[in-house]
Amino acid sequence: NAGVTQTPKFRVLKTGQSMTLLCAQDMNHEYMYWYRQDPGMGLRLIHYSVGEGTTAKGEVPDGYNVSRLKKQNFLLGLESAAPSQTSVYFCASSYNIQGSYNSPLHFGNGTRLTVT
């Protein structure tokens, strides 16, 4: 099992450019999440999905869009990148709703995005 795979690993964008981050999981998990990690800010939830075809806003959703067309994939889109979106982005998945007893989060290894 590969677990949670994120592509790309690194990306540099210019302000105003767009891009899509791909997350794939092979554990048949219903729940998938996108986080950003910034120094001094910890991990913040951007968007999440409770199943194929569903998405919901997290703590910091502005400037991002997501799609979950297939159960195993969760895409994060930046339509018009801004320097404030420079961050490390992590995708995670879980069997059950996060915070449940039997459902730890499984994380990918992140995408380091720089917006100049």
Added chain:
Amino acid sequence: SQQGEEDPQALSIQEGENATMNCSYKTSINNLQWYRQNSGRGLVHLILIRSNEREKHSGRLRVTLDTSKKSSSLLITASRAADTASYFCATPGIMGSSNTGKLIFGQGTTLQVKP
């Protein structure tokens, strides 16, 4: 808003020593989780302790939970250089008696174990 806060922010010890990290949280919880993050990698789940448990062990890890003080500690015994990483506590947001489905992470403790 942050739920868990780790203390200390950074810790440096020699190989073989024990490392203790603390986590404080603000609201009632039904469980608390600890994760490890190696440099340049994603977080890895270490251990979960339920609110009705006071202590839990997993290999060289020992986690305690004091719900009256709203605090938890993670002890790594006989540390190794490979334990060098950041450690995060995480608690589920609770509204009423329901899990909000949002796991809230602390800022983390950065542990350096010198060989």
